[in-house]
Amino acid sequence: MSTERPLPRIDGSVRRVVVVGASLAGLRAAEALRDSGFDGRLTLVGEEAEFPYDRPPLSKQVLLGEAAAHDAGLPAHRPVDAEWRLGVRAAGVDPLHRQVLLADGDRLPYDRLLIATGTRARPWPVPEEAALDGVLTLRTAQDAAGLVARLDAGPRRVLVIGAGFTGSEIASACRERGLGVTVVERGPAPLVGALGGVLGKFAAEVQRAHGVDLRCGVTVTALEGSRGRLVGARLSDGSRVAADIAVVCLGAVRNTEWLDGSGLAAGPRGVACDAGCRAFDMYGIVTDEVFVAGDVARFPHPLFGYQMLSLEHWGNAVAQAEVAAHNMVSPGPRRRPHLTVPAFWSAQFGLNIKSVGVPTYSDRVVIAQGSPEEGRMVAVYGYRGRVTAAVAVNRAKWLEHYLRMIETAAPFPPPPGAADRSGEPVPVPSDVPDPRLLSHGPTVALTGHHPDRHITVVRAE
Amino acid sequence: MSTETLFRRITDYAARPDPYPLYAELREHGVARQEDGSYLVGTYDEVVQLLHDPRISSDAHSRADVDEELLRAEADGMTPAFIGLDDPEHERLRGIAMRPFGPPHSPGRIDALQDDIARIAQELIDGFDGREEVDLVDDFAYPLPVTVIGRLLGIPSGDMGQLRRWTDIVIASLDFDPGEDPAVKRRRGREAGREMADYLGDLAASRRDHPSDDLLSALVGDPGPEGAFRHEELKSTAALLLIAGHETTVNLITNGALTLMRHPEAAARLRNDPGLMPSAVEELLRYEPPVQLLPQRSPLTDIEVAGVTVPRGAPLILVLAAANRDPLRFPEPDRFDPARRDNQHLGFGSGIHSCFGAPLARVEARIALTALLARIGADAHPVEDPPPYRRSPVLRGPRHLLVRH
Ligand SMILES: Cc1cc2nc3c(=O)[nH]c(=O)nc-3n(C[C@H](O)[C@H](O)[C@H](O)COP(=O)(O)OP(=O)(O)OC[C@H]3O[C@@H](n4cnc5c(N)ncnc54)[C@H](O)[C@@H]3O)c2cc1C
Numbered sequence: 001m002s003t004e005r006p007l008p009r010i011d012g013s014v015r016r017v018v019v020v021g022a023s024l025a026g027l028r029a030a031e032a033l034r035d036s037g038f039d040g041r042l043t044l045v046g047e048e049a050e051f052p053y054d055r056p057p058l059s060k061q062v063l064l065g066e067a068a069a070h071d072a073g074l075p076a077h078r079p080v081d082a083e084w085r086l087g088v089r090a091a092g093v094d095p096l097h098r099q100v101l102l103a104d105g106d107r108l109p110y111d112r113l114l115i116a117t118g119t120r121a122r123p124w125p126v127p128e129e130a131a132l133d134g135v136l137t138l139r140t141a142q143d144a145a146g147l148v149a150r151l152d153a154g155p156r157r158v159l160v161i162g163a164g165f166t167g168s169e170i171a172s173a174c175r176e177r178g179l180g181v182t183v184v185e186r187g188p189a190p191l192v193g194a195l196g197g198v199l200g201k202f203a204a205e206v207q208r209a210h211g212v213d214l215r216c217g218v219t220v221t222a223l224e225g226s227r228g229r230l231v232g233a234r235l236s237d238g239s240r241v242a243a244d245i246a247v248v249c250l251g252a253v254r255n256t257e258w259l260d261g262s263g264l265a266a267g268p269r270g271v272a273c274d275a276g277c278r279a280f281d282m283y284g285i286v287t288d289e290v291f292v293a294g295d296v297a298r299f300p301h302p303l304f305g306y307q308m309l310s311l312e313h314w315g316n317a318v319a320q321a322e323v324a325a326h327n328m329v330s331p332g333p334r335r336r337p338h339l340t341v342p343a344f345w346s347a348q349f350g351l352n353i354k355s356v357g358v359p360t361y362s363d364r365v366v367i368a369q370g371s372p373e374e375g376r377m378v379a380v381y382g383y384r385g386r387v388t389a390a391v392a393v394n395r396a397k398w399l400e401h402y403l404r405m406i407e408t409a410a411p412f413p414p415p416p417g418a419a420d421r422s423g424e425p426v427p428v429p430s431d432v433p434d435p436r437l438l439s440h441g442p443t444v445a446l447t448g449h450h451p452d453r454h455i456t457v458v459r460a461e
Numbered sequence: 462m463s464t465e466t467l468f469r470r471i472t473d474y475a476a477r478p479d480p481y482p483l484y485a486e487l488r489e490h491g492v493a494r495q496e497d498g499s500y501l502v503g504t505y506d507e508v509v510q511l512l513h514d515p516r517i518s519s520d521a522h523s524r525a526d527v528d529e530e531l532l533r534a535e536a537d538g539m540t541p542a543f544i545g546l547d548d549p550e551h552e553r554l555r556g557i558a559m560r561p562f563g564p565p566h567s568p569g570r571i572d573a574l575q576d577d578i579a580r581i582a583q584e585l586i587d588g589f590d591g592r593e594e595v596d597l598v599d600d601f602a603y604p605l606p607v608t609v610i611g612r613l614l615g616i617p618s619g620d621m622g623q624l625r626r627w628t629d630i631v632i633a634s635l636d637f638d639p640g641e642d643p644a645v646k647r648r649r650g651r652e653a654g655r656e657m658a659d660y661l662g663d664l665a666a667s668r669r670d671h672p673s674d675d676l677l678s679a680l681v682g683d684p685g686p687e688g689a690f691r692h693e694e695l696k697s698t699a700a701l702l703l704i705a706g707h708e709t710t711v712n713l714i715t716n717g718a719l720t721l722m723r724h725p726e727a728a729a730r731l732r733n734d735p736g737l738m739p740s741a742v743e744e745l746l747r748y749e750p751p752v753q754l755l756p757q758r759s760p761l762t763d764i765e766v767a768g769v770t771v772p773r774g775a776p777l778i779l780v781l782a783a784a785n786r787d788p789l790r791f792p793e794p795d796r797f798d799p800a801r802r803d804n805q806h807l808g809f810g811s812g813i814h815s816c817f818g819a820p821l822a823r824v825e826a827r828i829a830l831t832a833l834l835a836r837i838g839a840d841a842h843p844v845e846d847p848p849p850y851r852r853s854p855v856l857r858g859p860r861h862l863l864v865r866h
Pocket of ligand 1: 024
């Protein structure tokens with residue numbers, strides 16, 4: 001019989017936890033920490049002055065006037081008994097002394113640090129044009145309130161730059177409000193960066209059928225103003241669009257600059273971490289005290305060739321935060337990996353789009369159920385003969401079946417025989433464009449192939 | 462013992478009070494082929510997998526042994542309700558029915574009923590006064606959901622007795638009773654179903670000109686983007702909503718009351734902390750689900766389940782109640798734990814056919830059991846345990862539950 005004492009459930013030496021980023025991942029991590037029995041000191045630092053709120057409604061219900069921008073508070077699952085430092089930015093980390101530096105000069109000591117600083121909207125690259133009245137982005141509740149006020153004022157035409165998920169959802173809301181909208185997308189179709197060619201073509205048809213003036217394969221070369229106000233845009237095909245609002249939907253920038261000098265592997269693609277959410281330092285050595293979760297993290301995933309993944313997915317932020325929280329206070333052998341299959345949803349033009357897996361990690365796609373003509377379908381994606389993703393359009397309840405296939409690396413194409421198939425399913429190339437051809441950043445990025453030359457390497461002492 | 466007769470033993474009336482040992486046997490055997498060519502599945506993973514497999518049909522026409530009676534009824538113009546259809550027809554009809562019932566278009570309909578339900582529950586409980594013994598089925602668990610669904614649909618209360626008689630015949634026709642000729646029983650069931658559907662169709666038609674705020678009025682009112690029901694579709698859907706809208710909740714409430722009397726510590730905990738009731742209702746749906754099995758599935762192509770090939774068209778019976786107690790999914794599955802976490806039970810099924818009325822059933826069970834616990838003391842107990850059960854192995858629950866309180 002063993003005389004060894006059982007491993008304690010939580011590591012009692014962890015007394016002070018600091019979470020930087022008080023949004024979805026930060027809040028869910030704080031709750032999970034308390035759930036796990038952590039009773040030490042917990043501090044949440046957030047640059048926004050508001051308590052954590054939910055972003056997905058900002059480009060959907062909020063724009064339609066069905067919910068107020070400042071009303072989308074995240075439901076608290078349990079009291080977190082934390083010290084909230086809201087409206088203040090974290091400006092740096094001193095890993096040697098285990099302190100977070102705040103912009104107001106304070107220093108917060110930690111035994112464990114969680115980085116959950118997410119992303120911000122990528123601004124229009126020309127500062128003078130970005131500063132024109134009427135040029136907006138959409139990431140925060142404040143952004144949404146501003147955009148709603150503009151839409152309420154009844155603009156003659158809205159220009160949406162970039163037809164990723166956010167851009168397409170904004171275009172949808174504008175059409176539902178009866179506003180004229182022009183969408184300009186550098187790539188061949190809307191959503192093509194996330195979903196590939198087949199669904200991209202479908203999305204283009206849907207947008208046009210809803211009266212969107214959709215221009216693909218085109219870029220905005222300049223935003224034009226008159227007396228400080230936006231009046232229109234010039235496009236790369238030589239045409240001009242008159243618009244009083246432009247919403248810049250060029251994807252997201254990861255909030256990692258504050259980590260410059262920290263010695264962590266932090267850069268434009270996010271903060272790299274292991275499967276247990278422990279951050280890597282700049283030498284690729286895993287840290288024991290610093291953890292990462294949510295949009296700002298990039299992590300290896302075994303189902304996708306151990307590629308480093310960056311996800312801008314609500315569900316990933318929640319799942320990863322829970323794993324990070326668990327691992328922060330658990331002794332080594334009790335730590336868990338974050339292996340959740342990526343999942344994402346979007347609502348636009350009356351369609352409920354839901355994705356599982358990584359559609360861009362594919363070479364072929366097949367419509368396994370329904371059809372584009374019916375406006376309902378399940379597209380299944382495969383890479384080298386196994387299922388890696390599925391996207392449902394108005395057919396979300398079937399996804400669990402395909403999730404199982406992804407989890408078990410089931411052969412692609414999936415076997416025929418579905419009740420609602422129309423015709424014999426034929427796999428075609430998935431046509432995932434090079435991300436550089438898109439106006440917007442992809443919300444799912446495989447970041448392992450290209451060695452990341454942009455990482456700021458800063459030597460610690 | 463061979464598993465060839467397992468289903469016969471499960472459906473045998475003697476098994477009704479405690480089918481769980483037979484379900485354990487079923488899980489041991491994986492996918493169990495029966496002597497009549499049907500297949501039984503009762504392990505959690507496999508049941509979930511099949512509930513989400515688009516190659517599994519709920520349409521009776523997909524069966525190799527298509528029921529003659531069904532074809533005859535259809536030739537007469539009867540259409541099956543969405544519970545017996547596959548996508549895309551299933552999705553279309555369910556979508557039209559969902560529009561006035563739940564989110565996103567009608568998020569408030571069930572919430573708005575809460576006060577009504579609480580009042581009905583209280584009135585029934587007030588009827589316990591001065592009686593030492595009550596029948597929790599006849600005096601409480603049955604009239605509550607019947608009154609609620611009647612009001613929701615907008616059925617005159619005087620007609621509910623007739624609707625009950627039709628319902629009883631329809632439910633009896635779904636049973637597996639070796640003593641009876643199944644064809645005769647099914648025909649009787651379909652006749653009752655048709656009369657009920659005709660009644661509801663006439664009622665709905667009368668709402669077209671005189672709408673009120675009930676569900677039938679909404680269903681014949683303005684169509685949404687999914688379009689409107691044809692009259693035959695409206696009839697079968699209304700009949701489905703009526704039957705499924707109370708038959709199952711009766712058992713949920715009765716099974717719940719019985720389970721709580723058998724577990725006085727849990728009852729005491731819930732009396733002290735009514736906030737635990739939503740979680741307790743989920744546990745009841747796992748532990749004593751009102752719908753024990755789904756008898757009407759079949760594969761559209763040969764499929765492999767846990768190493769067994771189930772041939773196209775074979776009857777496939779998914780035993781939800783067995784999956785709910787699979788030790789591979791739920792720690793200590795035979796323990797009733799009102800605070801159980803990670804409780805993804807199959808009490809409402811799962812996948813595209815997952816219970817349409819689940820939000821209503823949850824609210825009713827929560828309100829009913831809370832009100833009941835507040836009224837009956839810690840020493841309340843069944844006069845007979847086990848109590849006499851209803852015949853059905855599918856919709857399982859006590860026929861009477863005499864309680865001394
Ligand atoms: C308009 C919109 C619609 C969306 N729709 C969907 C959808 O339909 N489905 C879906 O799956 N996902 C959707 N998402 C994505 C989803 O909202 C994100 O995945 C999620 O918010 C990520 O949470 P997070 O906590 O990691 O990061 P964030 O929500 O970005 O939060 C990071 C927080 O950290 C703060 N912060 C940053 N730097 C610092 C610093 N130095 N110091 C202190 N605080 C700092 C920021 O102010 C911010 O509050 C949508 C996002 C947006 C913007």
